[in-house]
Amino acid sequence: MSALVTDSQNGVETRLFDAPTDGSAASIVVAPIIATVAAVQSLFLKAGKSESHRSHLLHTSGSTGKPKAVQISSKSVIHLASSIPLDIKPEDCIGQLNNPGFDLSLFEIWVTLLSGGTIVHIPNPITKEPKLFATFIKDKAISVVILPFALLNIVSLGAAYAFQGLHHVISAGEAPDPHTMERILKSDGPPQNLWNGYGPTETTCLSTIQRVTLEDVQSGLISAGTAFGDGILCLLDEHLE
Numbered sequence: 336m337s338a339l340v341t342d343s344q345n346g347v348e349t350r351l352f353d354a355p356t357d358g359s360a361a362s363i364v365v366a367p368i369i370a371t372v373a374a375v376q377s378l379f380l381k382a383g384k385s386e387s388h389r390s391h392l393l394h395t396s397g398s399t400g401k402p403k404a405v406q407i408s409s410k411s412v413i414h415l416a417s418s419i420p421l422d423i424k425p426e427d428c429i430g431q432l433n434n435p436g437f438d439l440s441l442f443e444i445w446v447t448l449l450s451g452g453t454i455v456h457i458p459n460p461i462t463k464e465p466k467l468f469a470t471f472i473k474d475k476a477i478s479v480v481i482l483p484f485a486l487l488n489i490v491s492l493g494a495a496y497a498f499q500g501l502h503h504v505i506s507a508g509e510a511p512d513p514h515t516m517e518r519i520l521k522s523d524g525p526p527q528n529l530w531n532g533y534g535p536t537e538t539t540c541l542s543t544i545q546r547v548t549l550e551d552v553q554s555g556l557i558s559a560g561t562a563f564g565d566g567i568l569c570l571l572d573e574h575l576e
Contacts, residue, residue: 386410393438395536405536412441415539416449418564421503421530423479425451430472430480432457438540439507442481452479462486465493472497481532481540483508488515491522499524507532507541510557517552533559542566 391407423429429447431454433439447454455475461467468490472480480498482490484506490497495518498504504519504526511531519525534542545551545560562568 386413391441393436393536395438407441407536407539411539412445413449414564414566415442415541416446418566419446419541419544420563421446421479421505421528423447423450423452423503427452427478427502428455428476429453430455430457430475430477432459432462432480432482432486438536439481439483441539442505442541463489465490465497469494469497472501473499478502479504481505481507484511484515485509487519488512491515491518495519495522496524498522498526498529501526503528503530505530505532505541505544506547507534510559511547513552513555513557516547516557517549520547520549520552531557531560538566543568 386409388409389406390409390412393405393407394402395405396402423446427447427450429443429452431440431443431447433443435444444454446452455477457468457471457477461471471477478501480501480503482505485508487504487506498519499522506516506529516529516531519529529547530544531547532541532544534540543560543562543566545558547557551557
């Protein structure tokens with residue numbers, strides 16, 4: 336929170352206490368907030384903004400470990416929803432488990448809505464119990480999920496069958512371990528499609544994607560995939576060449 340307040344330069348007077356000394360809630364100074372809001376009224380989104388206008392502002396640490404604000408444009412969200420090669424259909428139910436401040440939530444929310452699908456919220460406690468997670472997915476008829484690889488790995492260890500029959504299971508956020516992907520593909524109930532995706536927050540959440548097969552995991556290498564839609568993937572050295 337300290338990093339977000341500092342980065343936004345909002346001028347809010349901050350008073351921090353370990354705990355209220357008298358048992359009541361601490362007061363919040365609102366006057367500077369009101370003044371700040373009045374100063375930026377002209378920047379509020381209005382109808383008629385271009386597709387290059389920012390639709391989201393997310394804070395991400397990326398590879399630096401230090402949170403920074405990243406602007407995401409409307410056209411990037413539309414590109415993700417219209418170009419990703421998953422063929423999400425109106426009858427699909429997409430599980431929503433990622434924090435709205437995390438870029439994977441852009442897929443869960445906007446790809447679903449712009450495809451006419453249904454968002455199904457998955458409560459956080461359920462994601463921590465693989466067998467409960469598997470039961471919830473089945474009971475709610477969820478057909479698509481996108482998970483950070485760390486969570487995908489945990490689920491696969493406790494209930495590799497959790498993704499049985501799902502149309503799409505997408506691993507993102509970090510490089511996957513081939514053994515985990517193999518465990519899912521060889522389970523009693525593998526998903527119809529298992530994907531590995533990658534992308535910086537600046538491009539929403541995914542810029543590349545690759546369908547993972549048993550041949551991939553047996554080779555010991557899982558590709559981050561190729562760019563989709565109008566995306567262009569460039570590999571540069573330290574001289575940007």
